[in-house]
Amino acid sequence: MKLIVGNWKLNPSTLNEAVALTSGVNYAIKAEDFERTVLLPPFIFLEELVKKFKQIAWGAQDVFWEARGAYTGEVSLAMLKDVGIGWVLVGHSERRRIFGESDEDVNKKIKAALAQDFNVIAAVGELQRGDEADEIIDSFKKSAAGLETADLARLTVAYEPVWAISTTPGAQADSPARSNQIIGELKHAAFKMFGEPSKKIKFLYGGSVTSENALKFLSQPYIDGALVGGASLSAEEFAAIVSVSR
Ligand code: 13P
Helix, strand or coil: CCEEEEEEECCCCCHHHHHHHHHHHHHHHHHHHHHHHEECHHHHHHHHHHHHCCCEEEEECCCCCCCCCCCCCCCCCCHHCCCCCCEECCCCCHHHHCCCEEEEEHHHHHHHHCCCCEEEEEEEEECCCCCCCHHHHHHHHHCCCCCHHHHHHHEEEEECCCHHHCCCCCCCCCCHHHHHHHHHHHHHHHHHHHCCHHCCEEEECCCCCCCCCCHHCCCCCCCCEEEECCHHHHHHHHHHHHHHHC
């Protein structure tokens, strides 16, 4: 069963548009596919969307590890839980690159979220095409250091090469074979860290996934799903990616 996650990033601009987009997805996706579909809208829309669309698995695009205090602008896990959110994305390359998050920050976020029973999607990926696979593995190891093996069934790792993200100038999707190979290496590294329980971790590919190329990625043996950005902003396109991966 392939997991498909839609990351809306800083879109859309109004709640009305967010509701319209969700209505479209809700209409286009088959009822049995909701359990493997997760949507990540901006924080501000979450509460209303959860109330309106209870059948959809909603997640936040980020979270802070502290429970409360003097952290202006941050959102806690308890706040997300209070509005019914069960999923959280951490360590997206845009958070790392634009907002300066380190592997250590990402590690704190993963630990805090898993400890609070969230399903966590942790993103890793290299900046430039041709960067060494070792760097990706190293970033993953630091981000996942010290996790409890009992929590790994709630961990999803998204491999997103920054150069393949559709908004990067000159972006192109990775080749399915290469992303499969990198994900295979990540799975191997996870096995070395955590042993048998690491097999519960799901690994997604992200970067210019569309309804046209989705099947090529999702039919690779190591790829357990997709993290979709731009294409998740069209209900038809996103639903097509979900249905192609059944
Ligand atoms: P695109 O699907 O637009 O390339 O974005 C990928 C991404 O960053 C999802 O988190």
